[in-house]
Amino acid sequence: MRKQKKRGFTLIELIVVIAILVALLLILVPRLTGFTSTAAEVQCRQTRQKVMEMVKAYEIKGEPVSITDLLANKDDEYFISTPQCSSGGKLTALEIKGVVTFIKCSIHGSNVANNLDTTPIGIRNTTMGIIEFLQNNKNYLVELTGNAGMNNSAIRNFIRDTVYGGSWPSLDQGVISAAGLSGDLKIQICYNNEVFKDNIINNENAIIYASSVEGKGKDNWGTNLIYNPTDNQWYTGKTTIYVMNHSWKEVSDLMSANNWKPVEYTE
Ligand SMILES: [Zn+2]
Numbered sequence: 001m002r003k004q005k006k007r008g009f010t011l012i013e014l015i016v017v018i019a020i021l022v023a024l025l026l027i028l029v030p031r032l033t034g035f036t037s038t039a040a041e042v043q044c045r046q047t048r049q050k051v052m053e054m055v056k057a058y059e060i061k062g063e064p065v066s067i068t069d070l071l072a073n074k075d076d077e078y079f080i081s082t083p084q085c086s087s088g089g090k091l092t093a094l095e096i097k098g099v100v101t102f103i104k105c106s107i108h109g110s111n112v113a114n115n116l117d118t119t120p121i122g123i124r125n126t127t128m129g130i131i132e133f134l135q136n137n138k139n140y141l142v143e144l145t146g147n148a149g150m151n152n153s154a155i156r157n158f159i160r161d162t163v164y165g166g167s168w169p170s171l172d173q174g175v176i177s178a179a180g181l182s183g184d185l186k187i188q189i190c191y192n193n194e195v196f197k198d199n200i201i202n203n204e205n206a207i208i209y210a211s212s213v214e215g216k217g218k219d220n221w222g223t224n225l226i227y228n229p230t231d232n233q234w235y236t237g238k239t240t241i242y243v244m245n246h247s248w249k250e251v252s253d254l255m256s257a258n259n260w261k262p263v264e265y266t267e
Contacts, residue, residue, distance in 0.1 A: 099129030
């Protein structure tokens, strides 16, 4: 039998193939660049997740381990290779028992374990727990908040970005409309800087309020919706109250002086 002679490419076919390849490259290159950064982010998140899962696994096994030890792969005990971010981000682990546990990448952000309580009281307790932790572990202060002092804004932004993933939890729309307000109001917190002079950490100095405006600078800390932690109700009034650096006592005095009323609302 005679073998059929193989036919090569004609010049036209070659030009068409090259043109298609060039077109594909032009499309693929930019997409590939974007994809690389996404892949690194996914890798980083999965690494952090794996460490979290290991913490849980040891807990279930009845042999709780430190998340910091796991992340550092202390004595090469936990992983074949030490968990790393492929983009070279620095991974920091922090566990504040009973409050929050998280691993933060300096490039890709954080993921937080345990189910966070996002009610006003839950946010206050989380914030105060973290403040107390930082107060007792000053070596974490700069690393976590980027600020050497117990600075209201720095700690507040740290809690917003690292613990709540970049945005404060939204307030129930029912409360917002019952208060005669509108928009996507976020539950936020601030505390009195003065407490750190006296070394007093307590809930009396944490003010929970709702606003769509981020608290930056003196004029933006005003609100018309404040949570009263003594009777667990939201209060509202026509006069804006500035919460920055006030104690709960000062704020509640202002609320009654300005005839603020509880928001009539049932869930
Ligand atoms: Zn990373």
